[in-house]
Amino acid sequence: MKKTGILFIAILFALVSFAQEKVTLSGTVKSAASGETLINASVEVQGGAAGTTSNEYGFYSLTLSKGSYTVSYSAVGYETVTETIQLNGNKVQNVLLPDQVVNLDDVQVTANTKGRTIRGTQMGVERLTMKEINTIPMLLGERDILKAIQLLPGIKSAGDGNSGFYVRGGSTDQNLILLDEANVYNASHLMGFFSTFNSDIVKDVTVYKGGMPAQYGGRLSSVLDVKMNEGNNQRYAVSGGVGLISAKLNVEGPIQEDRSSFLVSGRRTYADLFLPVFGDSTNKNTRLFFYDINAKMNYTLGEKDRLYLSGYLGRDVLKLEKQFGMDWGNKTGTLRWNHIFNDRLFSNTSFIYSDFNYNIAINNANNDLNIFSQIRDLNLKEEIQWYAGSRHSLRFGFNSIYHTITPGEITSSGKTSYNDLYLQDRYSWETAVFATDTWSAASWLNLTFGMRLSSFAIFGPGDFYEVDGNGTITDTLSYRKGALVKNYWNMEPRIAASFILNSSTSLKASYARNAQNLHLISNSAANFPTDKWVASTNSIKPELVDIYSMGWYKNLSGNRYELTAEAYYKAFQNQIDYRTGADVYTNDAIETQLLSGIGRAYGLELLLKKKQGRLTGWLGYTLSKTERKIAGINDGEWYNARQDRTHDVAIVTNYQLNKKWNLSANWVYYTGDAVTFPSGKYVIDKQVVFYYTKRNAYRMPAYHRLDLGATRQLRTRKKNTSSELAFSLFNAYGRENAYLISFQQNDKDTDITEAVQTSLFRFVPSISWHFKF
Structure with a gap:
């Protein structure tokens, strides 16, 4: 025992001595x-x-x-x-x-730093620099983050000109979209044609397509994490741009040099100002525009403390004469405190507010209707990073969000009296604790272990419904204010590994489980502001997914090229779809209108990226399949999810011709969306009624498009001043891609049914001017 004790003390002394040398x-x-x-x-x-x-x-x-x-x-x-x-x-x-x-003969690095992709364990992560985003030709010349990420493999556009997107078989509501940590529930303007993000004030864009890190949660498929610039603390600067339909202006500078700064940015479209040109004088009462405002301040409290305050306000306005009006938008706010406890321990504490709502006004001679809906969050988040040693890095903390959802309020006034309709407000508290350990186990092996424990508690007041398989209410349960209705607990593990084969090649594998308790109820493939958010209830269960991924990564030609191949399989539980003829907008017992079942998605993603030189860009290809299986739909057989697309191709190129001219182009192709078309028709009282059989059993025509762009640097005489003209041509060869296909009877022969295709954009040129001084 004495010898053992001496040996133990000697080992302990050696460890302490070793630790002291570190x-x-x-x-x-x-x-x-x-x-x-x-x-x-x-x-x-x-x-x-x-x-x-x-x-x-x-x-x-x-x-x-x-x-x-x-x-x-x-x-x-x-x-x-x-x-x-x-x-x-x-x-x-x-x-x-x-x-x-940068000189033209120099190496130009435009992608991730050397070795990060090869050694890191994180799979399915994409980062785009603002330089890459700003050179991609876009619709009407509006630089757009959401449009840019849709050119990456595994991320699919929700439609022509639409900013909604699908990630690896997930629906649009299964993407967590964050702006300075605040949840953005509707990330689009003008019915989805533009995004809420002003690229001029964006600092970083990161997309997680696979097993997201444990600090993120609440969605099944992906995370889009957008961070705003902090503001220049060295000098005052003004930048902005003027395009065909919008203008923006950004002002930043120091509050106290080297210690604090501010940033204010505004953007507005003005397409509505030109409407009278295309019609009679009554168009002067028509409005269609959006605006958004971003603001941020930060202050260095000392060597170890820094305070940030950021906010966003965006609104769309649509008004058609005096008969119809609609406005919708987001408000977010983030108060964040960074604290360095010591050289290994870093803390971030955030208080976050998020709000999305819409108002609709319908006016006629006898009655005025007003419709209102809202989702609002109050969020507290604490996150600590501990650099435990040369081999371990830990991240842990908690997140607590209080959700208030107003599904809908319909009120009326005027000569004709209608009963007002108030759908019940829903209250819930979403809480999670999380921890992640990134471990460099060996020179050839890196591991990441993560766990997220989430809780979703539903509270009264309100009536909650028990529903049978036919959608019939079997029981109504009434709860007083603050009473606990149901609490869902979910363990969400994450594990990932990277195997370093050599200095330029690695293999990776990962597994993750995610849970989602907020669900977007929508009847269309596009994102519309009137889509309805509902929370899990005693009948609507949390959505779950298990994600399995494997990948091969290779740096080529001295890190000039990057080649990746990733395969994934996703098993979904509690996936929501509609009953035939569902009414989801005026029905308080929405559980009666929904069905749930399982789903699966699997695919292969290939990406070849050129990162250096005059010519940069990437070629991405996705082969995938996404299906659902829900009792009550298609006789309980597997059917295509509406976001199912077999093939998706994107080619993005950027060429620095000389110091003045930069040229760019992108070409996209994808299989047509899965849709439900009528399989037949019959006549009742001389009225044609279409007959539908299988859901999502048909396809829209294949989509493809070429966009061209050019940027001309203008001469400036002053230091820190720049100016450029950006030209673009959207859909350069005029492809008539189908936005909508409807069916109608032939005017001359009612026995003939015609398919009518609606296309949106052909040959859309644009020019914009961007400046900074």
């Missing part, structure tokens, strides 16, 4: 020109001793043995800074990176 290098990486913190900046110790990347707020931490090191700091679009650092103890090293000055 020290930590930490700090923040920022832009020298603006003072903006840099996300995913690479921090590499020369010789391969260690390496890491900065987090969402520019903070990094490395654990090393005592000694002298040469450390390189780099980020996309910035010059590399190399420092020789003597580590005799823990050291804080803050770094400022100068903007990159």
Whole structure:
């Protein structure tokens, strides 16, 4: 026993001595020109001793043995800074990176830093730089984040000109869309033709298509995490742009130099101002426009504390004379506090507000109708990152959201009296705790273990319904205010591994389970503001998915090219669809209108990306299948989900012709959407009635389109000033892609049924001017 005790003390003394030889290098990486913190900046110790990347707020931490090191700091679009650092103890090293000055003969890096894709365990993650997004030709020249990500494999457009998107077989509501951590419930303007995100003030865009990290939750398929710029704390700057249908202006600058800054941005369309040109004078009462405002402030409280306050307000307005009016939009706000406890422990605390609502006014001679609907969140989030050592990095915390949903209020006034209709408000509390450990187990093996425990508690007041398989209410349960109706608990594990085959090749595998308790009720493939959000109830269960992924990753030709192949399989539970003839907008017992069942989605994604040189871009291809199986639909057999598409191809190119001209083009092709068309018809009292059999058993015509773009840099005489003209041609060869196909009787022979195709855009040219000073 004595020898054992001595041995134990000797081992403990050795471990302590070893630990004392380890020290930590930490700090923040920022832009020298603006003072903006840099996300995913690479921090590499020369010789391969260690390496890491900065987090969402520019903070990094490395654990090393005592000694002298040469450390390189780099980020996309910035010059590399190399420092020789003597580590005799823990050291804080803050770094400022100068903007990159690119000559045409130089290597131009426009994608992820070297080695991150190969070594990291995260699968299905895509990051686009704002430079890439801004050079992609878009509809009417409006630079659009959501349109840009739809050109990536595994992410599919919801339709021509639509900003809604599907990710790996998931529906549009299964995407978690965040703006500075705030949930954006409707991320589109003008019925989906433009997104809510003003690309001029966006700092980072990250898309998780597969097993999302444990700090994200509440959706099944993907996360789109958008972060706003913080504002220039070195000098005042003004930027903006003027296009065919919209204009925007951004102002930023220091409140106190080096310590605090602000950013304010506004955007508005003005297409409605030209409506009188195309009609009679009554068009002066017609309105169709949107506006949005972004604002952000940040303040450095000290060496270890920083405070952020950001907000967004966006609204669409549609008014047709005095008969119809509609407006809808989002409001978000985020108050965030960063605190560095020590060189290994970083904390982020956020208070978040989110609101989406719409109003509809219908006016006639005898009665005025008003319709209102809303979803509102109050959210508290705490997240801690602990850089435990050279091999372990942990992230843990909690998230608590209080949801208030007003499904619909219909009120009337006027000569004709109608009974007002108030659908019951629903209240719920969504809470989760999470933890993730990223472990460098060996030089050839990296592992990530994560767990998310989520709770969804439903509260009164209100009536809740028990429903049988035929949609008939069997019991009504009444609850007082604050009474617990139901609480759903779900364990959501995540595990991922990367196997490093050599310095340029790796294999990855992952598994994740996600739960979703908020559901979007929509009858169309496109996103409309009147789509209805409902929460899980005692009858509507949480949606679940198990995601299995495998991938192969290869860097080619000295990291000039990146080739990836990812395969996935997703098994869905409690998927929601409609009963035939469902009324989901005025029915308080919405459970009676819905059916639920299982689903599956599987596919293969290929991506070849050229990241350096004058010519950059990518070729993406997706082969996939998405199906549902729900009792009561298609005789209980598997049927195509409406987002099912077999083939999806995107080619995106960008060519730097010279210092003045940049050329770009993209071509897309995808299999037509799964739709339900009539299989026959019959006549009742001389009226033709169409007969429908299988759901989503038919296909729209295949879609393809070519877009062209060119950017001309204009001469400027002052430093820090730039100006450019952007030209684009959407649908360059005039393809008449089907937006809608309807059926009608031939005017001359009622026995003949005609399919009528509606197409939206052919040969849409645009020009816009962008400036910064």
